[in-house]
Structure formats: structure tokens, C-alpha cells
Amino acid sequence: MYKKLTEEQVKKLFAYCLKYEIYEYDLQIEIIDHLASSIEDQWQKDPELSFGWALKNTLEKFGKNGLQKLERKLKKQLRRNFNLILWRYFLEYFRLPKILITAALFTVLFAVLRIAQNNYQVLLFITVPLSLFAFYYGYFYFPRKVDIKTANDKTFVLLDYLKNINTKVGVFIQSPFFALMFSSGNRLRYSNAIWEEIVISAVIALFLVFSYGHFFFLPNKIRAYFFKNYAEHAQ
């Protein structure tokens, strides 16, 4: 029977992570298991080796600032993963059957632009509903239906990302004001040209599809992943 790390020694490894500013539990567990496994590996060859020395040997293998570098790499990879998930979702809306939703959105927006007689009407029909929705999402929907509170003082990089999603609603809430700003004076001339309205409708339709992914699809994925792996830490 080989020597294994005690609960106390595992706590020391968690404390070690905090010392090196690795605060998120979902990153810590993998790093700690790696350190602990390496220590136990050394104990198989030399059971008398102290915990401190075994840890020192392990950290030397990581190199200078190795833990922080690994943490940065993991966070970067996580952002890439979320972008990949979002990109795959986005592509779905250009394939059957979801392309029909994209096409329907485009048609509605195009009809609105055709009906609108000036920029202020465009503003009223598009940015005001967006702003109202964003207000509802940011202040009511997200805190109740999306956000996850942890039962202990642990932080998770996954949940930080989830909270970060909600910070983007501010831009939507302010959209009518931006639109007003650009519509005033001659900064944005009003045009009823069909090709311009086609382009604008297409851009807004894509933007809406992307926004749905950002505000609903991705948070649902993050929540599902969190509850699958870390359910015991949720409130």
C-alpha cells in the first residue's frame, strides 16, 4: 500500500493555489490532483520523502511561474471553447431547419424598414423593443433564471464567464440612445433604398441570432455543464 496525501495535505495544496492567485475551484481541482498525483508517485519510489520536498520537486517540473502560466492557458482555452460553442450554434442558423428562423427574422425586419418612414420610426420599431427586452433580461430574467449562486465561498471560472454574459445587456439597453445620437442632425441620413434596407435587415437579423446564442444558448450550456459536474456547490 503506497502513501497517499492526507486531507490536511490536500488543504495545503488548495492554500498553495490561492497563494499563486489561482482562485477558481474548477481550475484548482485539476492542478491539485496533478500535484498530488506527482507527490504520491515520488512516494512510491521514496516513502520517506517529506511532503514539502516532494511538492518542491513537482513544482520544479512546472518551471518558473509554471502554475500561473497553466492557469492563464486554461482560461484562454475556456474562452476559445465558448467561442467555438457559440460559432457552432451560429452556423446552425444557416442550415435547415434553423435557416428558416433567420429568413423569417430578415423578412420581418425588412418589412419594418419598408414601412418606417424615417429614422425615428426605425428607432422606435427596433431599438426600443431591444432595449426593453435587455432591461427585463438584465434585471429580472438573468438573476432568477440564469445566474448560479454557490453554496460556499468557492468561485468558478465558469460562473465568472456566466456573469460576464449579463454585463453585455448594458449595450442593448442603451441602443435607442445610440441610435438617437446617430440619427440626429445629418450624421445618419434616412434612406428608403431597397438594397440599403436589405443590408441593414440582414445585419440586424444576424445580430439577433448571435445575441440569442450569447444570452440564452451559451448560458444554458454553461448551466448544464455546471450542474452536471459541480451540482453540490450550487445553492
Added chain:
Amino acid sequence: MQKNQLYKGSLSTIVLKLLNDKGKMYGYLITREVEKITAGELVITEGALYPTLHKLEAKGLLSVEIKTVNNRPRKYYFLTENGKKETVNLLKEMKSFIQNMDVLLNPKTAFDV
């Protein structure tokens, strides 16, 4: 990983192949297993391994399970159904690549026949 860049692009294939052969594995075990199989010739660094595992997981090729082992949580990785199919494809590609490289590096001339 080993100093040269030749193995860098093959890390995903190596990881998938190992998980295909061994079933569930955790990060440290993967590094040790690769070292053991290659008699220490190939050393996978943590900085290369964990981001690769996370990338494969995001692609839906791997799934994870967290269990408490020896007083600490341990994240086990295993292949999904998609991961199993992708492993077969990647291994085919890799074998074909090795064969082509072999032909390119050791071209047979008329005198060899």
C-alpha cells in the same frame, strides 16, 4: 512535450488513442502513460495537455466525470461516441501520414528493387 514541434500537432491524436485504449483517465495518468509507452522519449507538459483535453471536451469528443479520490476531487476524461468515431478517423489519417513521410524520407530508387 519533447523539444521539437513534430509532436505538437499530434497531441490530440495521442490523447484520443490513449483514452480509446485505456478508457477513463485523468491528466497526470495520461502524462505518465505516454512517458511509459515511449520509454521517456516523449514528455507531455501540463501546459500542453490540459488545454488540449479541454478543447477536445468542448468539441464534444470527450466527456468528464469528477470523483473524490484520496481526499481530493479528480477529473476523469473518457471518449464520447463522437470521440470514438473521430479517433478512428484521426488514426487512419495519422497512419497514412506516417506512410507518406516514410516514402518521402526513404525514396526507393530503381537500384533498390
